[in-house]
Amino acid sequence: MSDITASTPTLHGGSPARSAPITAVGPIAWVRANLFSGWLSTAVTLVLGYLIVRAVMGFVDWAFVNAIWSVPVNGNGVAQTQACRELHGTGACWAVVTEKHRFMLFGTYPFEQHWRPALVCLLFVALYIVSSMRSFWNWRLIPIWAGTLTAIGILMWGGVLGLPYVPQERWGGLPITLILATFGLAFAFPLSILVALGRRSNLPAIKALCVLYVELIRGVPLISLLFMASVMFPLFLPEGMNIDKLLRAQIAIILFAGAYLAEVVRAGLQSLPKGQYEAADAMGLSYWQKTGLIILPQALRTVIPPLVNTFIGFFKDTSLVLIIGIFDLLTAGKTAIVEPSWQGFGVEVYVFVGLIYLVFCFAMSKYSQGLEAELNRHRRR
């Protein structure tokens, strides 16, 4: 008796506390509250449940049960895709992915050197992971970025350390997407800070220039800038001077991203209370001391989540270089199905390419949500 009273203490020595009824707590109560709370909710749950089961079964049939994972290749290197065509869309032809994945990931990079772009992709991912850790948010990031980007350049081009030289025209696939996004970010971010500061400046000429730049770029689609880079840029340069297409597209992307990021940074600058500016002035700090030591550290911290969201948009937007014929991941996917024997298997290829984009963007998006919650912790009560 004594151990029972110890485990279920009662207030006035009456009967021990009873557990709540199963209709109020536990899984049954949860199901009742969240799935069958009324006749409408019940009907919706049943209809949706049926549709989900049908859709999942259909997808499993298409993607796994009826799917073909490889096809024979004859002596000329032409794949025999009759088996796939006989499916008539009832099953996926993943053979196109197993056969073409090296081409989609690395483009026309020399086949026996594929470990180099693969290593470059891993270096990029490592760079992203390191940059996302808060313990690295200080000056150490600058040498880390500089070092990694140099290593990536050496790996891609080669020509030193016994690596054969690979001209830039042969690069392609995922490394191009990551290069466009990362270098674009590395240059657009400092540019955007300067433009955002310029837009908040008291000097009318500088302010006007920054407003003009931001509003012009934000008013036109990225495609028109990319067309400009591919068609008009050669006209801008002196005769004989030629910049390759990738670099021109990269410049267009930097200018584009700079304008959008500048607006995000400006929001952060505006969110700081005026007292911070006035206190810094009162201490006699110069403009750059005030900006570098007081304003930017606080302003940037508040806009990190929207900055990450802008990065996601910007990572996706690098796929637009397809239109001016640069060989990024999406272009490589689209080119892989030009070959007659693989024509008509676009859905499988786009699912594969989409999954790669999804992994990168989903990771960034979850990171941004986590960060937002963490940075807002002091506001929560």
Place this chain on the structure above:
Amino acid sequence: MSDATVDPRFRRKPPKRPLRLSWADERVRGIVWQLVVVGIVGSIIYWLWSNTVHNLEVRRIATGFGFLGREAGLPIAEHLIPYDPTDTYLRALTVGVLNTLKVAVVGIVLATILGTAIGIARLSKNFLVAKIAAFYVEVIRDLPLLLQLLFWYTIMQGLPGPRQALKPLDGVFLSNRGFRLPALVWEGAHTAAVLACLAGIVATWLYARSARAKQMADGQPRRVWPAAIALIIGLPLLVWQAMGAPWAIDWPALRGFNFQGGMSMSPEYAALLIGLVTYTAGFIAEVVRAGILSVSQGQWEAAQALGLRHGPVLRLIVLPQALRVIIPPMTSNYLNLTKNSSLAVAIGYQDIVSIANTTLNQTGQAIEGIAIIMLVYLTISLSISLFMNWYNAKIALVER
């Protein structure tokens, strides 16, 4: 604070200090910095400009918009105004602008409806509904739009030919030649009914205004909705009845190798519209959700405590506050949809970018072609933001 309480010394402007020619003077530094920056930007622009002029001379490219009057000779499949390849480039570009507007306007309307529905579904108490909506938003927002457009276009091309066309509903055909839908045969009575409907909307607005003025005067609420239904729905119906109630439907039918009659939607347009609408709806859903969540529960409770019913609470208390949060990001989503419609060039829908691109390839007028594209989008962007800013100012919180 009224003026009388302010010490007059504080209202006086500080005396103007004479400009001291020294680096220590803030204004001198400001002028020098501005001159330096403007000088650098100006000289870069001058350098690019002189290079361009020189290059154009060397390549013997004539600048100017004279090419707009020449015969275009480029075929355009879809046109809202009559067009023939023998028409001028100017007309071809106008067709392109109209095609851009066609997809942008329809896309904005559909994306708003779909996005609002998904945004509300994400807040549903039903677990299944909320999770499906969340899954949709997450996946759609994490894939590049261009990839989605190519995907939809591949699906459109994978549809069976006209002879084996899918028939999800009677009179609706889905084939690799596009969608065919039944269309109403348009007659004078329909135009009259539409005009009557517009007149009814104006009359309802006037009636609602006078009803509100009367309520302000005597405090008695007056019902507006019976008059609104009579004026907006009843009046057009009456006009339509009076003019003989024509109701002829043009059903599409297979003749030979393609469909005749009905309304058609090309595979390119359908793929672009589906892609843009589903993509933008994912973003609009998040905007709507944030807007609804921004109105605190206390607002609902306070309104109910005042004795208002559910409808008026939503209309008078919650929606005006939620809209204030929703409108600015909604504007940028509309602008994004319009700018994203330029991706049409990748799947062969002939919008302004596609036609201007063909024009600049045919004529070699690169600068003019890109200037036209940019000008068109700047004009559309500015019009949308002006309208939305006006609307935003109208519903914005009036603070003292």
